[in-house]
Amino acid sequence: MKFYSIRSRLIWFLLIAVTLPLLLSMTMTFVLTKHSLREQATQENERLIFQGITNLDNYLQGLNRASIGVYNDPHFLRNLAKIPDDYRAVAEIYTTLQTMMNATSGIDQVYLHSFEAGQSTLITSTVPLREFRLEPFTGFIHYGPSGLFIQPTHMKHLYGFSAVSYAEHSTEQQVFTLHRAIRNIPASETLGVLAIDVDLEPLRSICRQLYDADTEELFLIDRNGTIIYSGKEASIGTHWKESDLLNRISKEGEHGVIEDDTALHVYGKLDANLSGWTLVKKIPHRTLYLRATRLTQINAVITGAALLLAIVATLWISIKITAPIKRLTRYINQIQSGQLDVDIRAMSNDEIGVLSRRFRQMMDTINNLILREYKLELANKTHQLKALQAQINPHFLYNTLQSIGTLALQHEVPRIYSLLSSLAKMLRYNMRDHTVVTLKEEAEHVKQYLDLQKERFGEQLEVTYQWEDEVLNDRVPKMILQPLVENYFKHGADPRLGPGEIRITGSRIREGIVKITVENNGTNIPQAELEQLQHMLKRPLKAYEEPDTSEQDSIGLRNVLLRIQLHSEDGSNTLCVDNILPHGVRYTLEIRTEAHTEIHIKGE
Template sequence: MSKTGQYFNEGGKPVKFRSIRSRLIQFMLLATTIPILLSISITYIHTKETIKGQSLEENRHLIFQGTTNLKNYLDNINKASLVVYTDTNFLRNLRKIPDDYRAVAEIYTVLQNIQNTVSGIERIYLHATESNQSTLVTPATFPKRESRTEPYVSTRPYEKYTTSMEPTHKSHDYGFPPSPTSYSEREVFTFHRTVTNIPSEKVLGVLAIDVRLDAVAAICEQLFNKQNEQLLVVDQSGSIIYSDKDEQIGQKLKDEVVLEHIRRDQISGSFENGGAMHVFEKMQTPYADWTIIKRIPNATLYERANQLTKINTAIAVIALFVIAFGTLFISVRITEPIKRLTSYMNRIQAGQLNVDIDWNSRDETGIMFTRFRQMMDTINNLILREYRLELANKTNQLKALQAQINPHFLYNTLQSIGTLALQNNVPRIYALLSSLAKIMRYSMNNNDALVTLQEEAGHVKKYLELQKERFGDQLEFSFRLEPETLQISMPKMILQPLVENYFKHGMGNQGNQGRLDIASRMKPDGVLEIVIENNGESIPPEELERLNLQLERQHSGVPAEWSDEDGIGLHNVLMRLQLYTEYESALYISNIKPQGVRITVEIHTQGKRAEENHE
């Protein structure tokens, strides 16, 4: 490489794209550009589909609610028209002669009640077939009445139907002379009901109720955004009942694709047509088969996805510039330390082990030089460190030998004191010293890692006898060991730490006589169960839960976190049991009511015995 940092091949030609810097830039650009582009594409597609699904679901609920409101409005008109049957005199008045002014007045009253019951009713037309009388009621004029042999022409197609709905059309006065307050240009739809002589099917009259589009428009305007969406209400024949475009109202829908979808048996659904998503919901009633259609342009539907994609693209471009600049800067920071480190390594290879390695940096290169300097210090001090370790090992061996001598000296001294107490007629002191000496001999005998339950119980019994001397009548204990468990092998020094916890945490705090019971039995599958119960102070629930959690973690082979106060003894006991039975043994702790603690030890002996017999 030349002084300018340019690399050359064997022929002397520059090799720019083989340098670490160029390779690093190429790799970083590829490693970032491809994932970013994929991420933008996948994010756009996923966001687009997600937004589409959310929007369709929201619009389905919205249109369903609008359909429900519209159906309720039409049901109110239908219920209001049923007054012709609920009024007992109405059907009778239809058949009376025209000069019965009382009957005429009652008919006027019924029609005006229908008009006042539901908002939006423009006019009501009634034709009585037997009396050949036509009546028109409007909110702004007096009722009109005249003789006609046939009903008005617009009502004739609906005479054979009980109830039906005429599509939106221009309002008219049903052949009556127009009044100054008539609005002939207003758009209305008409509810038709045939009045029959129940229970027969004889037609007594035809009722037509013109309804303004105000209420329908108020319901529909809540279902869409007028700026970028469109809403239609059409009937089964394709006639437009309502539209956000006034010129379409009352016309026939010309989009055959939309007509094909709404004429299917599907009550609700969605489809894409003409660059827009269409969501529809049918309103099926005995008198009206309308469908609400909402048209959402794709530009509106995917507007948020497009905005998010633009933002991601801008971020990606900025990220690429930052990555390119950062890669160039980092490559320079990497190549210079490599050159310096190569120089140091050449000097060390020549035999200069005490090289002064100097590089002041707080980044990874500084850590690398620090570790390299530490490695050289380790190599230089290896012989001295090995010598010190050898001296330490000899010192530890000497301390271990002294530790073995001192307990034997104490044991022999206790035996001498016990003999002296016996010579001075103090047998109680001799018995206590003898028990203490046996306890020490049992604990110091490292040759026997496994003992029988009988031997372990004898050791604990001597320990409790010494505690009995201490507490007197304040302590009682009992052993209930089943005979078949006495010769079962178990790890040494298992029971004493568990019994000792009673005197450490529970004895003397309850204010009554202390009690400690030890029992054993054989469970199925070769499981030895040992239960230690005391009437000491119960463990607080939070502490008990924590202890059982740690025991369960250790039983599962997961490292447990024990405290120095109450967990070390339990940890050591369970660890020794698991080492003996290959993690099959267990240790449980629980409280006893009204007070006390129960410790249960389970030792799996069957698998261990089979292994020992095989050996």
């Protein structure tokens, strides 16, 4: 049930709305950064590898040119046959080999073997060595058409010379060797072999500029997979373990990029006619995407802080929005349990606050209606009790009055008969169920009432009637004149003011509107009471509305006003009361009669 609450759904919605874009943004940033870094690294390293290949090719070309220096000396090939008998020839060969050794940096020693003379010569940085041999120390090497072969990196050796005679020589050094067959050009006869041992320092100097030794790896490999040079000294001269990658490189172009699950490999191939080596740079993914990872970590920290802030803000907003709803729900639960007078407080001015205030007003209205209904029910019980106490059959009373009147005639007392007839007619008029009568019937009822009052007051009461004939047939609400006349006898009659006068007039003031005036010469209504009475008569009344304590004395006027308002569709019928100078009261009725509009009786 909690999941379906507004607070839960609002929290989940806001969290998803904030979290999802942040995570998508971080993911897209990481992916795009990785792609950008890969492209950038690929381009930069392809340029580096190309420059490294160029430098290595240039260096090997220098070694190659140094090795073919033997053909530049026109006496060198002839001197090969003269040694060791001709000391001049020996000196010239020493000079040529020494020049060759100094032609390019990195040459450690030069070995020469002459087949015709059967002599091997080793030129080092210290002293030259000679020795008679039938076969070269290097054995028979397949040099190919070019007469050139580059031996992979190996440990430096003495080419069979005695270590005693070469005490300063150290064999704890790695070199690669360029072998060349010396041929009697243009013939293909091999006169001797030349071997040039080259230190790895020139290769190291070129390669260290191409990679970061702490995070990357660089390999210089020959066609057979032997490592010529590597940043890892222990692997130099060994077979490269990544044979599958080597096979893929051998099938690809002169340069390119190959990526596997762990690293990016950028390679370039050296001149195939000279060395056929391949330069491979291995960039691990952790190095390649280091900046992307760091950026992602920074973004993750920022995103985490943003998410934390978003969660706090989401919870705060959700609680702030839904707290008034929960408070209103608690109020409703209290009301449901029977606490109808619960104090509903609206703490905000938003829609929920407006709803709370409207709900509070509704509960006030309901409480007032319940209280009014209770009062009506109590009044109804009281009226029922009073009706039971005064339960007299009206028809029995009417027949009794007729019997008394007949008895008065028998005793020759016509005045008593006349008064009893008036009282009986009044009683019969009140007993009728009709709520609307003709103005003539209403006027006759008031006349009978005043006849009875004249019997009481005698010469002290004078009544005047002035009715227009055309209005007597108009239909008006029943019992609207007697309460106005009664007010004189209840509140206005005063013998000190002289004989009492009551004047009743009725006329048509405009089409469909009848004006009835009831005037008396009794005492004036006090000004404060008059203003209160006028205020009460100006506001619309309702059938179920209970009069205030201050309005109890004017209940007759209230009933008259209520009757004429119920008789009107739009409530336009009015009742006005004013004082007359020097003394007296005037009641004015303006009624839309039934002759010109339908009657709609409204009430409860």
